[in-house]
Amino acid sequence: MSISSQAYNNAGLTRQLAMQSMSFRETAHSGTDPDALSEVLSTPNSPIKVVAEGNMPIAYRCNFVSVGDEVTVADCTYEGTILIRREATSDRMIVFLPMEGNAFFDGMREQIYSVPARGTILEAGRAAGARLFGPRRHFGLFVDQAKIISHLTQMFERTISGDIDFHPHIDLTTGPGLVLQQLVSNLHRGLSGNGPLQRSPLAAGSLCDAAIYLLLEACPNRYSNELALPAPTPAPRHVKWAIDFMHEHIAEPISLNDIAIAAKVSVRTLQQGFRQFRDTTPMAYLQELRMVAAHRDLLESDARQGIADIALRWGFTHLGRFAAEYRKRFGQLPSQTLKR
Known part of the structure; x- marks a missing residue:
């Protein structure tokens, strides 16, 4: 289903006004208590339970910066072996961009491994748990699934629904994966600590959009073939x-x-x-x-x-x-x- 030029212009104006009033929220957490980490990683709709494997010591340092209500970027470091169990389905897609340490996630069909130089895309509801092996550090990009669907709807000028079926892995050493890691890293650096991007909401919003469009256009998914086709003929x-x-x-x-x-x-x-x-x-x-x-x-x-x-x-x-x-x-x- 199409979105007309008037709808597109109205959406553009709405987006510009929203950008001008965009809110930024930064939270930083550190500690050694698994229960406290459970609270850090949980959201109201998707609680998470964290356990230290074998009751061995763990440590964590997490910094999250939210851009409005739909996008969050994070820089997280963990020590020890940490078991994570999601107790309700998330409505966010999560992209992990690791710099150090390994992890694996319980996917719907198989375990998904996350190692340095290889990013991981987890669509909403696609992973119920994870195991992190410290020392581990990664950047994270959290995007509401509804926002991604909205971007696809505008790109195709018709209603999009259902899973996007991203391939779960991205090569971070070259091409789109390297650019994505740089985008997320720059977003976090520019937003945290009252960074310069907090004083330029249009720039911050554009970088968030760039990351989403890069994922849709450069990372294999259910719509990749269609996105590669020429744009349709203008309507009469x-x-x-x-x-x-x-x-x-x-x-x-x-x-x-x-x-x-x-x-x-x-x-x-x-x-x-x-x-x-x-x-x-x-x-x-x-x-x-x-x-x-x-x-x-x-x-x-x-x-x-x-x-x-x-x-x-x-x-x-x-x-x-x-x-x-x-x-x-x-x-x-x-x-x-x-x-x-």
């Missing part, structure tokens, strides 16, 4: 007129016939244009615009606005169906977005 005027009309009347009960009249073509021609140039139907495209609007309202909502109110505002009368479609589109339930 009547499709653009239809999309402009949808944006102007997004909260109103408009029909397919209303859209065709605004586009100055027959319903059949309109449907054909959307199939050919947007790989969807006009009404499905309108539904997508309304879903994005509901997502934006949930992100910006305070506790006084309920999910039902927001869903109804954008024409979703069946809350169960809305929740299912929302999760398919954004990788999480409406209630999870509302709690952010």
Whole structure:
């Protein structure tokens, strides 16, 4: 499903305003207590349990810097052998870029080894546990799965859902892997300790986007072949007129016939244009615009606005169906977005 030029421009303006008010949050932790490390590594939706193998001594030093609510970069060092168990599925993709020491992760199909010169990509929900062998040091890049899906949606101009199926390994000695490691290292260095990137949110946001696009375009995944194809032909005027009309009347009960009249073509021609140039139907495209609007309202909502109110505002009368479609589109339930 496509995103029109107007939607793209609106998204660009929204992104620029968001960048200008972007928040940065830095937390540094060090110690020797596995329980304290459990708290450091856990998130509200995905608690983690840490155990020292054989009750032998461990030590850790972790520094995390969050860019807004969707991207975090980390520099972490560990001593000793540390066992990590994730007790609930994470909604973040994690990229480990090791400089020293080994680790392995319990993947869905096999164990994934993480060693210096080879990065590791773990998609959300793809690893339930890990074993770190100190001395170990790595940079980490944590990105909300919904943000990655959003980037793909803009790249393809249609709705993307499901796993991206990244290959779990990246060569960090050359090419894209080396550039990715440098990007994440520079991001962390520029953001930590009230670094210069905290005074340039547009630059910080652009570097975060660059890292995500580099992963999508240079690291093998389910969409690699499609991303290598030439960009599609621009849509004709009547499709653009239809999309402009949808944006102007997004909260109103408009029909397919209303859209065709605004586009100055027959319903059949309109449907054909959307199939050919947007790989969807006009009404499905309108539904997508309304879903994005509901997502934006949930992100910006305070506790006084309920999910039902927001869903109804954008024409979703069946809350169960809305929740299912929302999760398919954004990788999480409406209630999870509302709690952010």
